[in-house]
Amino acid sequence: MLSQANRKIVLLELVIPIVLLILGVWQGLLQTLMRAGVIRDTAFGFDYYQGLTLHGVVNAVVLTTFFAVAFGNAIMEYYLKKKLNSTVNWLSFWLMLVGVLLAAFAIFTGRGSVLYTFYAPMIAHWTFYVGVTLLVVGSWVAFFNWFAPLRAWVKEHPGEKKPLAVLGMFATFIIWFIATVPVALDVLLLQLPQSLGLTPHINVSLSRVLFWFFGHPLVYFWLLPAYVMYYVMLPKLAGGKLYSDFAGRLVFFLFVLFSIPVGLHHQYTEPGYSREFKLLHGIFTFMVAIPSLITAFTVAATLEHGARRRGSRGLVGWMFNQPFFSREQWLFSYLIVGLIIFILGGIGGVINASYNINKVVHNTSWIPGHFHLTVGGPVLLAIWGMTLYMVAKLTGKTVQHKGLAVAVPWLWFFSMHFMSLGQKWEGILEAPRRTNMGLTYLNPDSPLFMPEWVLPSHMVAIGGILLFTTALIYFFVFFRTLAGQKVADPETTFEFPTGETLHDEKPGWVDKLKVWVVVSLILIAVAYVLPIKQAIDNSAKDAPPFKPDNPVPVVQMDK
Amino acid sequence: MDKYEKRVLYTGIVLMAIFLGAILYSSKVMGDDLPECLPGDALAYDKGEVTQLDEKTYQIKYIAKMWAFEPRVVEIPRGAEVDIFLTSKDVVHGFLIENTTVNMMAVYGALNKITYRFDKPGTYRIVCHEYCGVGHQDMAGVIIVK
Ligand code: HEM
Ligand SMILES: [Cu+2]
Ligand SMILES: [Cu+2]
Numbered sequence: 001m002l003s004q005a006n007r008k009i010v011l012l013e014l015v016i017p018i019v020l021l022i023l024g025v026w027q028g029l030l031q032t033l034m035r036a037g038v039i040r041d042t043a044f045g046f047d048y049y050q051g052l053t054l055h056g057v058v059n060a061v062v063l064t065t066f067f068a069v070a071f072g073n074a075i076m077e078y079y080l081k082k083k084l085n086s087t088v089n090w091l092s093f094w095l096m097l098v099g100v101l102l103a104a105f106a107i108f109t110g111r112g113s114v115l116y117t118f119y120a121p122m123i124a125h126w127t128f129y130v131g132v133t134l135l136v137v138g139s140w141v142a143f144f145n146w147f148a149p150l151r152a153w154v155k156e157h158p159g160e161k162k163p164l165a166v167l168g169m170f171a172t173f174i175i176w177f178i179a180t181v182p183v184a185l186d187v188l189l190l191q192l193p194q195s196l197g198l199t200p201h202i203n204v205s206l207s208r209v210l211f212w213f214f215g216h217p218l219v220y221f222w223l224l225p226a227y228v229m230y231y232v233m234l235p236k237l238a239g240g241k242l243y244s245d246f247a248g249r250l251v252f253f254l255f256v257l258f259s260i261p262v263g264l265h266h267q268y269t270e271p272g273y274s275r276e277f278k279l280l281h282g283i284f285t286f287m288v289a290i291p292s293l294i295t296a297f298t299v300a301a302t303l304e305h306g307a308r309r310r311g312s313r314g315l316v317g318w319m320f321n322q323p324f325f326s327r328e329q330w331l332f333s334y335l336i337v338g339l340i341i342f343i344l345g346g347i348g349g350v351i352n353a354s355y356n357i358n359k360v361v362h363n364t365s366w367i368p369g370h371f372h373l374t375v376g377g378p379v380l381l382a383i384w385g386m387t388l389y390m391v392a393k394l395t396g397k398t399v400q401h402k403g404l405a406v407a408v409p410w411l412w413f414f415s416m417h418f419m420s421l422g423q424k425w426e427g428i429l430e431a432p433r434r435t436n437m438g439l440t441y442l443n444p445d446s447p448l449f450m451p452e453w454v455l456p457s458h459m460v461a462i463g464g465i466l467l468f469t470t471a472l473i474y475f476f477v478f479f480r481t482l483a484g485q486k487v488a489d490p491e492t493t494f495e496f497p498t499g500e501t502l503h504d505e506k507p508g509w510v511d512k513l514k515v516w517v518v519v520s521l522i523l524i525a526v527a528y529v530l531p532i533k534q535a536i537d538n539s540a541k542d543a544p545p546f547k548p549d550n551p552v553p554v555v556q557m558d559k
Numbered sequence: 560m561d562k563y564e565k566r567v568l569y570t571g572i573v574l575m576a577i578f579l580g581a582i583l584y585s586s587k588v589m590g591d592d593l594p595e596c597l598p599g600d601a602l603a604y605d606k607g608e609v610t611q612l613d614e615k616t617y618q619i620k621y622i623a624k625m626w627a628f629e630p631r632v633v634e635i636p637r638g639a640e641v642d643i644f645l646t647s648k649d650v651v652h653g654f655l656i657e658n659t660t661v662n663m664m665a666v667y668g669a670l671n672k673i674t675y676r677f678d679k680p681g682t683y684r685i686v687c688h689e690y691c692g693v694g695h696q697d698m699a700g701v702i703i704v705k
Contacts, residue, residue, distance in 0.1 A: 049690065115690055121667060122650045122692065204651070204667045247564060270664040271646075271671035274596040282582070286575040293571040297564065354578065356586040356593055359662040363653050363688035430657050432688035436696045441686075448699050450684075503561060540599030543667035546649050548692040551625035553649070 002077045002394075002494050005086035009093050011394045013070035014387045016097070017063040018478060024058035025471040027051040032419070032464025036457040037438035048436035049113045049548065056116030057107065060375055062100055064222045065135060067383045068176075069096070069142045071225050072169040074390060078496055079163040082149035089145055095138030103131030113548050115434065117215070120191055120207040121543035123554065129192040136180050143173040161507045164248050165496070168228035170513060171252035172221060175259055178520065179217035186210035194545045197554075201542035205272035205535040212263035213528060220259035220288075222375050226382035227251065229335055230299055235499025237332040238322060240306020245501040247298045249510045251291040256516045258288040261527030268358045272538045273531045278355065281527060285353040292346055299339060305502060325410075327402040331497070334385025337409035338378030341416065345373035348424075363434075365460075366427025369420045377416055381409050384474055392481055393495070396488040400480040404473055411470040419463025425456040594663050594673045601670050602644065609633050617641045623652035623665035626694030628685060634703045637680045645671040653688035656702060664689060677704045 002010070027046070033039045034048055046054070069092065077084055106112030111125035118124060118132075150166065162170075190207050193199040231248040235241055242248065264273055264281035307318030323329040324336065348370035352358060361367060392399045399405055431437065431453045440448040442457055509515050544553035560568070586592045607622040607629030617639050622629040624647065635641060645654050647665035654663045656675075663671045677683070687698035 047693075049693070049695075052690075119651050119689075205669050208651075208666070244560070244564060246560065267664075268593050269662050269671075271594065271596065271599070271666055271669035275593050278593060283579060286579060289575060290568070290571045293574075294564070294567060297567040301563070350578065355582045356591050356660075357582070359593070359660050362662050363655070363664075430655060430686065432653065432655070432686050434690040434695070435688070440696045440699075448697070505560075534596065538596065538598050538670075539668040540603065540670075541668045543649075546625070546692070551649060551692075 001081070001492070002074060002490075003083045003086065004491070006073055006077055006084055006089060007394050007490060007494070009086075009089050010070045010074050011391065013066045013073070013093060013096075014391055014394075015482070016100075017058075017066040018387060018475070020058045020100075021063055021471075022475060024055055024063070025468055027055040028059070029464045029468040031055065032461045033438075035435070035437045035442065036454075036461040037442035038458075038461055040438050040443075047110065047113065049115065049434075050107065050110055052434065053113050053115050054107050057103060059380075060222070061116055061132070062135070063383065064375070064379065065139050066096065067387065068169075068172060068221065068225050069139050070390070071228075071386065072146065072173065073142060074494075075165045075169050075228070075496070076146045076149055078494070079166050080149045080153045082152055084145055084149065088141060092138045092141035092145065095134050095141060097138075099131045099134030099136075099138060101131070102127040102134065106131065117211070118191065119211070120186075120202055120204050121194070121545050122548055123191070123195045123545040126192060126195045129187050129195060133184065133187055133192075136184065139173075140177060140180070143177060146170070146173075161245075161249075161511050164245060165228050165232045165498075167249060167511070168224060168231065168252050171256050171516070172224040172228075174256055174513070174517060174520075175217050175224070176221045178517075178524070179214045179221070179260055182210040183214035186214075201544055203536065203539045204543050205270075205539045206532070208267065208270070209263070209273065209528075209531055209535045212266045213260070214263075215266055216263045216285075217260045219371075219375065220255055222379045224252070224255060225386075226335075226338060226378050227255075227295065229382050229386060230295060230339065232499060233497045234299065234332070234335050235302045235306070236497040237329045237335065238303050238306040239310065240302050240304075241500045241502040243298050243301035243305060244503045244505070246503070246505040246507060246510070247294055249507045251294055251298075253510050253516055254291040255288065256520050257523055258284050258291075260520060261523045262288065262353075264527075264531060265353050265358070268355065269362050273534050277527070277531045277534070282353055282355045284523070284527065286350070289346070289350055289353075292342075296339075296343075302499075302502075303336075325406055327406055330399065330402050330406045331385050331389050333406045333409045334381045337413045338381040341373050341377035341381070341413060344417070344420075345370070345377055348373060361427055363432060364427035365423045365431045365433050365456075367433050369423030369427055372416055372420050372423070377412075381412060384408070388478055388481060391478070393493065394490050395482065396486045396490040396493065397481055397484040398487055399477070400484055401477050405477045408470060408474045408477070411473070412467065415463055415466035415470055419460050419467060422456045422459030422463055426453055426460065429453055429456065431457070591660055594671050597670045597672055599646075599669045604644075604646075605648075609635070615639055619643050621645045621654065621665070622648055623654060623687065623691075623698075624648040625650065625692050626687070626698040628654070628687070628698070628700035631700050632703065633701070634705060635677060637704050638676065638678060639704070640674065640676045642672060642674050650691050651689050652691045652698070653686070655686050655688050657684050657686070659683065677702070680704045 106125040106128035112128040114124045190202045262285045304318045307321040312318040312321040610618045652665040683702040685700035
């Protein structure tokens with residue numbers, strides 16, 4: 001039961017990024033081929049780094065943000081049974097869309113080839129920064145629009161615990177809001193003025209610590225909507241009951257606490273911040289592994305419960321008695337395959353976080369090998385599955401080609417492990433990430449040629465071809481579904497599969513959003529006040545701006 | 560929380576504590592630590608150069624710039640203990656010496672430092688592993704250990 005305006009907005013917010021993603025995965029394919037030297041340089045009009053910027057921005061920023069907002073909008077109306085303010089909702093949508101168009105302008109005209117992390121003091125055209133800012137502000141507006149319905153619900157349900165899905169989406173956006181404030185400061189006070197020529201010099205170490213304040217929580221912003229699906233929808237799809245509702249609440253709480261004060265684990269090898277604080281951020285990062293371990297247990301226990309109800313016996317029998325390939329419960333396969341991929345994804349994350357071990361992998365190909373098993377694995381599959389599900393429900397259509405729909409996550413599972421393994425192999429052999437290696441390191445005519453990297457980079461290229469093919473199958477199913485016959489009235493039939501709970505405990509303080517925010521802010525202060533001071537103290541001079549194609553700094557009027 | 564959940568929670572905490580212990584041991588006791596945090600002007604230099612401090616101790620001051628390392632080629636004797644300093648003259652760069660544990664970032668206005676002993680003779684290639692503009696894939700250097 002969603003309001004008409006919200007149905008329209010959510011539908012747009014789901015379909016637009018999927019259309020853009022066609023370009024995004026196409027660039028991914030080209031990257032694998034260009035890195036291996038199979039095709040060289042601007043074979044298709046796009047420069048390598050321009051394409052890589054597009055790949056990162058579309059796949060990791062636009063798709064994920066639009067989806068989180070759309071999913072949250074739908075969850076609020078569905079579980080709170082309250083209408084969202086549609087004016088505010090439209091405002092949020094337009095802000096995000098205009099933001100995307102502005103950033104796209106910078107990237108497509110070749111003035112935004114700074115990759116999706118836009119590290120200072122390299123500058124892009126101002127439209128890049130304004131575009132990203134509008135996208136983020138648009139997502140904030142959507143979030144603010146959820147407060148009134150929640151408050152009204154709490155008033156009508158005194159003493160009841162909030163629906164778990166609602167709590168999960170609030171956790172997602174509390175993390176997002178806290179984390180985007182420092183990056184907004186970085187963009188609005190440092191980088192955008194520099195790009196406009198207003199400030200000649202900025203402190204690079206400061207800009208970077210503000211960026212990474214945001215950069216790690218960003219990955220939990222990607223992941224938490226998937227966790228909402230694992231806790232709320234998966235039990236129902238698997239025919240079981242959620243093992244523990246308290247575990248879900250505790251997990252979201254721990255994420256709010258520990259997903260933010262950890263940014264220095266991306267800066268282990270950088271100057272400017274002391275080793276004590278890098279270690280502290282490393283320890284906090286280990287803490288954030290714990291909610292994921294709890295989730296692994298809870299999901300397994302939930303699946304086991306479902307299978308035993310269906311008559312499974314023995315120690316491991318339940319593992320195989322699951323609707324892995326069921327066309328009826330096709331959405332289950334997207335969630336479970338994502339979770340299986342996350343086993344290696346999670347182990348990789350712990351390796352990366354491990355302080356001095358990070359020196360082995362930092363900025364090598366290992367890193368994209370790792371995060372394609374997280375954001376490119378469970379996150380993408382959860383988004384794909386839920387987008388297909390919601391789009392069908394929102395338009396009153398049935399999902400077409402369910403057999404193909406179930407094949408997609410399994411093909412993705414295989415192809416992604418193939419590519420990721422190749423990338424990790426390259427990485428262990430110390431091949432750099434974010435590098436057009438086909439021009440030099442994988443060009444037999446170059447003095448920099450590295451013969452050891454030939455085999456793994458070709459493995460990556462084959463993985464890229466497999467992945468791209470799988471993506472085409474998904475797009476086929478998606479657009480066939482969208483173009484199908486309307487068979488139901490979405491006004492009355494929209495629903496989320498929602499599981500019941502096996503152990504229902506009183507959540508107590510774990511259900512209190514205010515407690516979350518206060519503890520989180522304390523941890524952030526402990527983790528960040530001194531490193532920010534160190535960045536300011538240890539930076540001897542501020543940097544002028546550079547464009548990616550010129551070693552001479554951009555000349556500034558007022559200098 | 561039931562007893563199984565508690566067990567999972569404790570197992571997770573113990574596992575992470577073991578990992579942490581291993582990290583602390585290898586970095587603080589065995590000495591394979593992260594780069595050091597120095598003030599950016601600790602030894603202000605604007606030319607890359609190699610200095611021999613005594614028989615077995617060397618100092619290399621590296622400047623990373625679009626799109627080369629300065630000095631590009633360095634020769635040192637086998638067994639040399641080298642203090643490697645690194646800064647950037649422009650955008651952010653990466654600095655990874657193959658077959659070693661040297662992996663650092665070069666940041667404008669900031670000074671990075673790590674110490675490494677080259678026990679095996681050979682040619683160690685250095686790769687820039689942070690995107691630094693259109694010539695990024697050309698940015699490499701070499702240390703020759705004789
Ligand atoms: C057909 C599927 C895909 C292929 C073949 C592919 C391939 C690649 C490759 C080879 C790189 C490394 C490029 C380099 O470091 O030089 C890369 C980077 C990246 N990919 Fe993918 N990818 C695919 C899908 C995805 C998806 C679905 C996501 C996220 C939802 C994603 C997110 C990223 C991100 C964030 C980067 C890092 C960009 C950067 O370093 O600036 N990719 N991809
Ligand atoms: Cu991180
Ligand atoms: Cu570079």
